[in-house]
Amino acid sequence: MNLLIMGLPGAGKGTQAAKIVEEFGVAHISTGDMFRAAMANQTEMGRLAKLFIDKGELVPDEVTNGIVKERLAESDIAEKGFLLDGYPRTIEQAHALDETLKALDIKLDGVINIEVNPESLVERLSGRFICRSCGSTYHKVFNPTKVEGTCDVCGGHEFFQREDDKPETVKRRLDVNIAQGEPIIAHYRELGLVSDIQGNQDIDDVFADVKKAIAAIK
Helix, strand or coil: EEEEEEEECCHHHHHHHHHHHHHHEEEEEHHHHHHHHHCCCCCHHHHHHHHHHHHCCCCCCHHHHHHHHHHHHHHHHHHCCCEEEECCCCCHHHHHHHHHHHHHHCCCCCEEEECCHHHHHHHHHCEEEEEECCCCCCCCEEEECCCCCCCCCCCCCCCCCCHHCCCCHHHHHHHHHHHHHHHHHHHHHCCCCCCEEECCHHHHHHHHHHHHHHHCCC
């Protein structure tokens, strides 16, 4: 069984990916893991990627696509199938993946799309705050301090928010992800591969829906 998992930042995609891998025994392929492995193994694409990363530059699509192709050609994929997580990120990468799968004679069975309202994601992602004295991390909704305004660990009273956790930054990041993701989802919808999963539920309820979707795919 060969799957993609998609969803906006904060939608719980990583949590569901881990559960899918544990339940179904497929190989979990995330872009970060692939890059690290390709560079550690000094594959042709891994060496190319390292040249860009060492210079602090974005790795171009053709190198990313090449690393994905190298990984999908490995023997465990034929044995176990895969769950691809974090790729494709652009419609161009989606078309490249189509070509890669065709070249390797691999069939994509389905796309699990975790849907969460972007407004609730802004609240979820921008609620984090940090104790300035000891660095302990809290969340306004999911993990507040026991006593308001006082750190549970060191008793400090001064807190701050990282720049990338501020609501306006989070919203910008989500807008970029939505703009990039919509054409990809539309592409896979045309192919009849997308299963939409409502992510605004308890984690176990989301996974129950994911399992139903996968059972329908098989």
